[in-house]
Structure formats: C-alpha cells, structure tokens
Amino acid sequence: MDTNEREHVIEVTDLRRVYGGGFEAVRGITFHVDRAEVFALLGTNGAGKTSTVELLEGLAPPTGGRVRVLGHDPHGERAVVRPRTGVMLQEGGFPSELTVAETARMWAGCVSAARPVREALALVGLERRADVRVKQLSGGERRRLDLALALLGEPEVLFLDEPTTGLDAEGRRDTWELVRALRDAGTTVLLTTHYLEEAEILADRLAILHEGRIAAAGTPAEVTASQPSRISFELPEGYFVGDLPPLAGLGVLTHEVRGRLVRLRTRELQRTATELLLWARRAGVELRGLDARSASLEEAFLGIAREASAPQPKAHTA
Structure with a gap:
C-alpha cells in the first residue's frame, strides 16, 4: 500500500447509487478524506448526502464505482470495517424505558473493546443524567446520547449525521469542541449538517452535493472564494x-x-x-x-446551488 492510500482513510471513486425504478441518487462522485481530518458533506434535500453516507457506512453496495474505508470495502468486508468506525444517525430509536446508563451498557455489549460507559457519557456531558430514563431526556440530550454511543468503540472513523440538530447554542459549541478534540487525537470525521456555520467552523475540507453530483469541493476558504x-x-x-x-x-x-x-x-x-x-x-x-x-459559506452554498440549477444553453447545430 503506498503512502497516498495510507493517508486516504476514505476513498470514493466514481460512486453511483441507483434505486428501484431507475432513480439515480448519486451520479458518479469522487472524493477522499484524510486521516485526522473533518470532512463535511453538504447539499440541499435530495442532493444525495444520505445515499452517499449509507454506502460509506456499508449499509448497501454501490451500483457503480468504488468505496474504501480504512483500505477495505465497507459492505463486502463489513466485519473488518465496522469495529473501527462509529456512526451517529439522525435518530437513534432507543428503548424509552431504559435509563441512559442502561442504554449505553446495552450498546457497549455490541462493541469491540468498548470504552467505559461513564467515560463515554462524560465526553458528551451526560454523566449526571445516567440514571434518567431515555423518555425523559430532551431532544438535545438524546442527540448527546446518540453521540456517546457512537464514541463507545473509540472509532478511527466517525460518521456524524446532523450531529447538533436539537441542541441549544451551548450544546452545539460543546459538540464542536469535542469533534475538534477527537480530530486532534487522530479520529477521522465525516459529517453531514444543515448548519452551514457548523461546517465552516469545523470542516478542514468539504464537498457540496447537488442532484447527486459534487458541485464544489475544497477547504471552506476555497469554496467561499468562488463567490463575490x-x-x-x-x-x-x-x-x-x-x-x-x-x-x-x-x-x-x-x-x-x-x-x-x-x-x-x-x-x-x-x-x-x-x-x-x-x-x-x-x-x-x-x-x-x-x-x-x-462571502460566507451560506452565500457560497446558495450561489453554487443556483448556478448548478441554472438551465444550460442548448447547443446549436448547423
């Protein structure tokens, strides 16, 4: 394996995903994520973010193209990849009658070499809520629990799907600090978010998806520089x-x-x-x-979306 492959923890090449009925959600995208990097995948609703992340997580095989996570096929070699990754979904769907600690212990039983439950809860500020039932948590506290469970296995690669939805301003900033600390400790993070300020603050690099294709990619500064x-x-x-x-x-x-x-x-x-x-x-x-x-990332995002949606001039034939 050459140096380039070792650095690229996630590699996506000409990735395609087609659903039943012929709907092409992902239309041949290529990008990579380096070790200890925060990479944000942005896009409007229906742009193909969730379809892409599901392929990276190994939940389905791609229709075409190639995906590698830590040098392996996340779907075909799921048993190798899954223990080294953490996933925070948009909704956890935990049993409402269990306490926070019980839920974490249950999840830890499914994780290889799980970190102590108390440690995971402390990372997200839930140590004092350990004995509270899940149904009594606020929406923001449930998001914190989702993140704690994703961190139980001390993952090398962390997938965060809308990690701060439902959090107040303080909780959002606490989560940002945690993500930065994880990156600094060597964790590779791929996140999706609708909060463009969040992507601008956290991401080392990002890609903006539009209708299944990458409309722009680069550092936040490079992407915003494309707009006046x-x-x-x-x-x-x-x-x-x-x-x-x-x-x-x-x-x-x-x-x-x-x-x-x-x-x-x-x-x-x-x-x-x-x-x-x-x-x-x-x-x-x-x-x-x-x-x-x-220009802010929000202005760049909206400008790029408008440009990508603009009708292309028809070619004239003689």
Whole structure:
C-alpha cells in the first residue's frame, strides 16, 4: 500500500447509487478524506448526502464505482470495517424505558473493546443524567446520547449525521469542541449538517452535493472564494454613486443603492476597499457603516446551488 492510500482513510471513486425504478441518487462522485481530518458533506434535500453516507457506512453496495474505508470495502468486508468506525444517525430509536446508563451498557455489549460507559457519557456531558430514563431526556440530550454511543468503540472513523440538530447554542459549541478534540487525537470525521456555520467552523475540507453530483469541493476558504465579496457603506451627504470612482474600474461586479446605502459585490475585495478608502480620504469624507467581508459559506452554498440549477444553453447545430 503506498503512502497516498495510507493517508486516504476514505476513498470514493466514481460512486453511483441507483434505486428501484431507475432513480439515480448519486451520479458518479469522487472524493477522499484524510486521516485526522473533518470532512463535511453538504447539499440541499435530495442532493444525495444520505445515499452517499449509507454506502460509506456499508449499509448497501454501490451500483457503480468504488468505496474504501480504512483500505477495505465497507459492505463486502463489513466485519473488518465496522469495529473501527462509529456512526451517529439522525435518530437513534432507543428503548424509552431504559435509563441512559442502561442504554449505553446495552450498546457497549455490541462493541469491540468498548470504552467505559461513564467515560463515554462524560465526553458528551451526560454523566449526571445516567440514571434518567431515555423518555425523559430532551431532544438535545438524546442527540448527546446518540453521540456517546457512537464514541463507545473509540472509532478511527466517525460518521456524524446532523450531529447538533436539537441542541441549544451551548450544546452545539460543546459538540464542536469535542469533534475538534477527537480530530486532534487522530479520529477521522465525516459529517453531514444543515448548519452551514457548523461546517465552516469545523470542516478542514468539504464537498457540496447537488442532484447527486459534487458541485464544489475544497477547504471552506476555497469554496467561499468562488463567490463575490461584499462591501457596504453610506454615501456622505451631498454625494451620489456617480461621484465615486468608476465602479467597474474598482473590480465591482454589481452594485445596489437604497437611499444612501450602497452595496457592492466584488471578486477583488482588497483592491476595491482600498480604492474606496483612498477616494474618501481625497474627498475628505467618512464612509459611515463601512462593512467589507468575504462571502460566507451560506452565500457560497446558495450561489453554487443556483448556478448548478441554472438551465444550460442548448447547443446549436448547423
């Protein structure tokens, strides 16, 4: 096995999944996840995230293409792969009459070399709820229990499906800190999430799925760089947009004016902002409310989805 294969804990090559009736949910995607990396798989509803993750978890064989987790086929060699992975599903479906500790002990009995139950519960902040029945837990506490069970086997690879759904702000940030700590300790994490802020904060790299294909991939910074940056400010009293330097010459793609508020979109944030500030200094005026920032992952996500959905021009034939 070469160095590249050792580093790529998850390898997906031209992956396809077709359901009965011919619906193609995953249409030939390729990506990899390195050891001790957090990789986010994003997409709108129906984009193919769940179908892809199920193949990575070994729940079904791919219709076409190749999947390898820790160098093995997760479906064909499930007995080898499963003990080294942890899975946090969107809903655990645990017996409601069992206590938190009983549920964890039951799950630990199905895991090879499980860590102590108390330790797993402490990782997610549930140690004081160990004797509470599952039916008495809040939605956020149930998500914490889902995560604790996924961590029982001290997995090398951790699949997290919407890990912070139902958590309050504090619980979400606690989970983020835990995911970072796991990554720093060598765990490879693949997560799906609808919280784009979560992906932007946690992910080392990500891929955005749209209609079964990868529409964009890279680090969060690389993906957001594909979309224009924003600058907004208030025009000084007595000045109009026409008094500004020619916007096209500043690298501005589009502009919008509402009263005295000006919004610009540019792919050259530093140059555009610098030229505006130099103009304001020469004019001896202040640009009140000046705000300059790169596109957020949410803006990039929405922009990429719009671009991917736009109808393609028809080819003309002679």
